[in-house]
Amino acid sequence: MNEEQVSLLLKSAALFPPPHGVKLSYGTAGFRADASLLQSAVFRVGILAALRSFKTQSVIGLMITASHNKVTDNGVKVADPNGGMLSQDWEPFADKLVNASTPQLLVSLIVEFIKKENIRLAGKPSAEVWLGRDTRPSGESLIEAAKEGINSIIGAAVLDFGVLTTPQLYWMVRARNKGWKATEQNYFEQLSSSFRCLMDLTPNGIKVNEEDDKLIVDGANGVGGEKLEILNNMLNNLAIEVRNCGNDGGILNEGVGADYVQKEKVIPRGFGSKDVGKRCASLDGDADRLVYFSVLSDLSNKVDLVDGDKILSLFAIFVKEQLSILYKGADPETHSSYQARVGVVQTAYANGASTDYLKQSGLEVVLTPTGVKFLHEKAAQYDIGIYFEANGHGTILFSDGFLSWLEAKNNELASISEGSEEQKAALRLLAVSRLINQAVGDALSGLLLVESILQYKGWSVHKWAGLYEDLPSRQLKVKVVDRTAVVTENAETVVVRPLEIQDAIIAETAKYPRGRSFIRPSGTEDVIRVYAEASTQEAADNLANSVAMLVDRYLGYGSSG
Numbered sequence: 001m002n003e004e005q006v007s008l009l010l011k012s013a014a015l016f017p018p019p020h021g022v023k024l025s026y027g028t029a030g031f032r033a034d035a036s037l038l039q040s041a042v043f044r045v046g047i048l049a050a051l052r053s054f055k056t057q058s059v060i061g062l063m064i065t066a067s068h069n070k071v072t073d074n075g076v077k078v079a080d081p082n083g084g085m086l087s088q089d090w091e092p093f094a095d096k097l098v099n100a101s102t103p104q105l106l107v108s109l110i111v112e113f114i115k116k117e118n119i120r121l122a123g124k125p126s127a128e129v130w131l132g133r134d135t136r137p138s139g140e141s142l143i144e145a146a147k148e149g150i151n152s153i154i155g156a157a158v159l160d161f162g163v164l165t166t167p168q169l170y171w172m173v174r175a176r177n178k179g180w181k182a183t184e185q186n187y188f189e190q191l192s193s194s195f196r197c198l199m200d201l202t203p204n205g206i207k208v209n210e211e212d213d214k215l216i217v218d219g220a221n222g223v224g225g226e227k228l229e230i231l232n233n234m235l236n237n238l239a240i241e242v243r244n245c246g247n248d249g250g251i252l253n254e255g256v257g258a259d260y261v262q263k264e265k266v267i268p269r270g271f272g273s274k275d276v277g278k279r280c281a282s283l284d285g286d287a288d289r290l291v292y293f294s295v296l297s298d299l300s301n302k303v304d305l306v307d308g309d310k311i312l313s314l315f316a317i318f319v320k321e322q323l324s325i326l327y328k329g330a331d332p333e334t335h336s337s338y339q340a341r342v343g344v345v346q347t348a349y350a351n352g353a354s355t356d357y358l359k360q361s362g363l364e365v366v367l368t369p370t371g372v373k374f375l376h377e378k379a380a381q382y383d384i385g386i387y388f389e390a391n392g393h394g395t396i397l398f399s400d401g402f403l404s405w406l407e408a409k410n411n412e413l414a415s416i417s418e419g420s421e422e423q424k425a426a427l428r429l430l431a432v433s434r435l436i437n438q439a440v441g442d443a444l445s446g447l448l449l450v451e452s453i454l455q456y457k458g459w460s461v462h463k464w465a466g467l468y469e470d471l472p473s474r475q476l477k478v479k480v481v482d483r484t485a486v487v488t489e490n491a492e493t494v495v496v497r498p499l500e501i502q503d504a505i506i507a508e509t510a511k512y513p514r515g516r517s518f519i520r521p522s523g524t525e526d527v528i529r530v531y532a533e534a535s536t537q538e539a540a541d542n543l544a545n546s547v548a549m550l551v552d553r554y555l556g557y558g559s560s561g
């Protein structure tokens, strides 16, 4: 690293001292904390993003958001060239960089790292980082800190796109690096045109714009609501009413949003008895999660929840159905009968009933640890990989090989049997691959795919919710002395340290019919999460409470550990 670069880094780093006594770590989804603690971390992640861009010779994304967390929190995450999460082998460097106590230490870490990674800072083409942020007020000054970080690496350029959803920025980064059209407008155009294409392929004609049939969306008082309004104006065959857009005094994620609705199973603010029976959906604070629900008629504030597992199930059976239509006419002897490998990816939080349903439907189901980075990686191993977290984050990935086969197949069918059922199935799958955000889970593109599949099948939200019945479940969190004391294996389903607690969980779970329970340290909050399910709600609550007490006994403030 030349002298000019060293002195630039030392000078700018001096303006962003890390807060005293705070150790941050790159968790499930980047760095997250109270926004007042993040200036230095975001500045340093700006440096990291610039280095990553030099290393990969591609555009890198940097998003300022704390998703579903409270409005006073914020966070920063990095989009790799393919629009996915930052490569995991850079996470330890991110941790060290963010926690370096002095500018000198920071510079020596960078010098060491660029040597190890063989990053050439000088020369062309230079680096480029694209920035986006959610609607949190702290985002504005954090974006400035990110810019300072990027600009302190000579040759790195920065483009600030202002307020975006996380999936929009990741989509744009992916598109840019593939050489495709990559503006926000291009995003809206691709989503709306592929949605239109799917709707045009609906078998029995489309029924829309009836007041009764409209979709009501809770925007979590965040960025998703305002972006959905823009998209909505570009669609003419879907009626959407957006509430909780954040412009009527509502607070981001407070009593609203996908995380709240999914975890509490109650209606978000702005919804009530007038909505009983209607098809409703909820986005999270940065619009990368989506759940559906309907308001129950019993005057409680409970909802009938259609969570990520059911969205996954809807997508999986649709894809499977279209593939079987496509294969129907195919001669197994000819080269055109490509057997696509379809895989469904879940985490331990997936409701047991969903896993049973998917397996009974003949689908291959695998579990990974929590966090999109793990699910995405696994799904990418299939021709069509469909992944969802129960909380509503997920998408569908298509392999390049399968997509080129599908294009060719569609062309072949167009010439020999245009308008046939087989060709329509090929067109539908192609439209899905353009509609669904293949960079990352995206509430807006997911919502349009759900809507088009419901239309295709002629299903109400109730029919969809009835695909299978969720096992009652309960999630709790427990504060402990040191959450890193818990180490898990087998996709987080068993604790291997401290060992005694796993035996105790097994003994507790055995008392409940259809009981299942596991614990894991959160990657975004300083807590241990407890999950339990069982055949009744009371049993699930009791099991969760007992396991939470075990966590407290072994790891809580009263424990010796």
Ligand SMILES: CC(=O)N[C@H]1[C@@H](OP(=O)(O)O)O[C@H](CO)[C@@H](O)[C@@H]1O
Pocket (backbone or CB within 6 Å): 028, 029, 067, 349, 370, 371, 372, 389, 391, 393, 521, 522, 523, 524, 525, 529
């Ligand atoms: C149980 C749960 O919902 N966990 C969430 C939450 O992670 P934790 O590591 O559990 O804090 O936030 C992640 C990022 O948004 C998301 O990927 C994950 O599913």
Ligand SMILES: [Mg+2]
Pocket (backbone or CB within 6 Å): 067, 068, 284, 285, 286, 287, 288, 289
């Ligand atoms: Mg989110």
